[in-house]
Amino acid sequence: MPSPSFHSKMSSDSDVPMDPEMAFLDDEDLEREAEVFKEQGNAYYIKKDYSEAFNYYTKAIDMCPKNASYYGNRAATLMMLSRYREALEDSQQAVRLDDTFVKGHLREGKCHLSLGNAMAASRCFQRVLELESDNGQAQQEIKNAESILEYERMAEIGFDKRDFRMVVFCMDRALESASACHRFKILKAECLALLGRYPEAQSVASDILRMDSTNGDALYVRGLCLYYEDCIDKAVQFFVQALRMAPDHEKARLACRNAKALKAKKEEGNKAFKEGNYTEAYELYTEALTIDPNNIKTNAKLYCNRATVGSKLNKLEQAIEDCSKAIKLDESYIKAYLRRAQCYMDSEMYEEAVRDYEKVYQTEKTKDHKHLLKNAQLELKKSKRKDYYKVLGVDKNATEDEIKKAYRKRALMHHPDRHSSATAEVQKEEEKKFKEVGEAFTVLSDPKKKSRYDSGHDLEEDGMGDVDANNIFKAFFGGPGGFSFEASGPGNFFFQFG
Template sequence: MRIACDRHRQLMISFAPIVLLVSAINLLGVFASNAGSYLKSGDESFSNREYFAAIRHYTSFIEIDPDASIGYSKRAAAYIQQKRYKDALRDLDKLVDIDPSYVNGYLQRSQVLRQTCELDEAESVVSKALGMKPGHAGAKKELSMVTQAKDALKQVESSYENNDFTKAEEHLEVLLSLSPDCSKARFLRARILLKKKDYAGVVGETGFILKENEDDLDALLLRGQAYYYLSDFDVATRHYQKGLRLDPEHSSLKKEYFKLKNLLKKTKNAEDLFEKGKFRKAVEQYNEALSLDPEHEAQNFVLYLGLCKTLVKLGRGKEALPACSSALKIDGEHAEALLQSGEAKILVEDWEGAMSDFKTSFHKSQSQSAREGLHRAEKGLKLSKRRNWYEILGVETTASASDIKRAYKKLALQWHPDKNVDNKEEAERKFQDIAAAYEVLGDEDKRTRYDRGEDEEPQMGGPGFNPFGGGGGGSGSGFTFTFEGGFPGGGGFGFNF
């Protein structure tokens, strides 16, 4: 019995290597079967555009067979569909390491590099593929596309430097058709759009860049500038601050950030001073704010309008007009800007211009202020067309009754026809105007009605108003006026005050 057991043990030992070999063969068969199923599953997911699942299956295949180039090639294709170009390039590098003679591996690698605008490297890679197979049609086509992309990029940069943005955009379209994921092209497009003041377009372009790399400083700068010019100052500030947290010494970010802060500070100071009635100081702050960024149309409209309103408050119509005009140049349909322009024109007695502004403002806003302004402008126009009795007597509209009487006496003496025998016709005309002016302004009721804008004409033929109506003595001029103390130099006339 003991001998039989020993023989059985010896027999088992002698068969052990065979058993292990069979087990290994069976296990390899299982692995091969599993690898094939992973590859098949990955292909099915890829064809269904389920790229995450495809990558998972191809990764399982690679783990089973890390030396099979096909796994890296297929996974790279799935990465490309997800725009995970760095991952794709790593797989393609591994692929050509495994099989340095695999031309399509180099070709795939060049295509990825061209997509992302790594054009010099793409040219080097595809040239290597052509060196291996000079007649390879796919490699020749790829080299042509890389060459076209390089030329388009050069033309874009040259046109941009020459400020020919239309030409630059044309070349950009060519470049992006060859390299659709070229971040350099997107940067150039964003800069062109910023120059063309298409700020919403800049936001869109830089959004694509920041999706790929949320810490891209150039994209944060450009996007911040776009929001700044859109007057979305809070969002602009957040972009600048994020960039400065990543690089506190970034000169362009620092410059834009502090320019924004200064602009907001000056604007707020000006508005606060206006509200407090400190108009002269407000004018200084508005002008300082306007000097900070002449290109910022949206903010400068606010500043020009504020400056216009402030100067109108100060009664400085001539200075207000350029500010109002600058605001309207930016937005010619703005009701408040039109209203303030009308007020400035009233101050300089441009009645018809004021009426036009008030009418347009009222049409857009139906505001009571515009309606009242229109009535004042219409009244001013009417008054401007009647005779200005104050001007004829050379007195201010605020002159007292005694000032008016004194001016009348002086002018009546100066222009009496008997004292102006050499220019009697002019003297008679002026003397009549002086008498007419005094008839209105020397009478309190008539003057009040005249100041209200009512038609108040002298009663032609009234006492002392039409002194050339015949009769009288002295020089035969028909005057019967007597000044207190007589008229120096004689003359048979007199009139009493």
């Protein structure tokens, strides 16, 4: 029997509510009145005014509460209104009154199918085939029920294998026949959330909550979306609400515990970082990353935070790797690109830095990002020239005296006369280095040229290719005759002035 909350005018097999005027009518009169209401219901049904059809079928049932076809008709109307649970109750009442009522069994099966109860649906359609062995609709619906059961089986396997796309595919196919099944919708929504498709998952869960605000599964999925979008405080509220509605909801309990643990550990890491305890912060972020591998956005932030700490600890290679992991989790994470680009700059990996800064500037065209990109491009340009500081073996902040001392040392080391007895290959290499040392000294000892060099200016335009290293050497060491290298034994040389 339908529950009392079904609708206010639902009749039962006994104690039927009746208009006082109808109390004086005999059974035949009641049946005639009921038929009139039924025909009026049929007329509204044909016009697709299902609400009015429902009202008139209800009146017919009030007149004759033991007529199976009236319940069957009202069930059909409720199905058109997508009120499948109520339609199921009417269909069941119809076949209780008349077990040979084929349409009643068909509608009961169809309601079970729409609600995702494929096994129960199959039993109903089998009963139809017992009554009418050639009933084409029942034969087709049995196939539909079998398909739903197969999609359920495949979805279960897919979920266990974490193949969430497969689960979404199976649920979409199952929902073509089981359009009112909350269980299938929730499973689809959960997998959409696990795939990072949060707006779609939230939409499905919200639709269910509009119909049933106490649905613990839907509350859990809403919380899951917020949790994965790094809105942890709001997520916890939904998980707690889900547990109020369904105290045994294990997924909500686990997600709530993870959310609280993740937030606490991340905040501990942030506190350690702000206090300058970088090693401790690094360890705390590492611990936080083990809490929930599925939380992509939060983990992306944790990797980026750990990269920041790593750069402070001069672990540039590790910092770059952490930024790359963050970007892999969230390709739109601008902060991770910026952090990695800075690490590339610090590692003198300028091409990589330019690539990251270009990505950032394409996404957010700000003045700061443009400046960072131009600076990286300049450093890349400079890196492709000869590094005169490295040639002389001095720091970029070297003084004039340090530059002179470095030149003296390197010029004497690579002077061709010193290698006159070496192989032709070695002589050629040393002569090349001697020339580079002269070029480096010419640039770095001249404040104007040094400034242009440091700013990334192309010194080829200044005729640096025509530098005479020997003239520079003679000018530096002075004396009209210069000096020459003399051998004093194998591998030993000294120089003397001419």
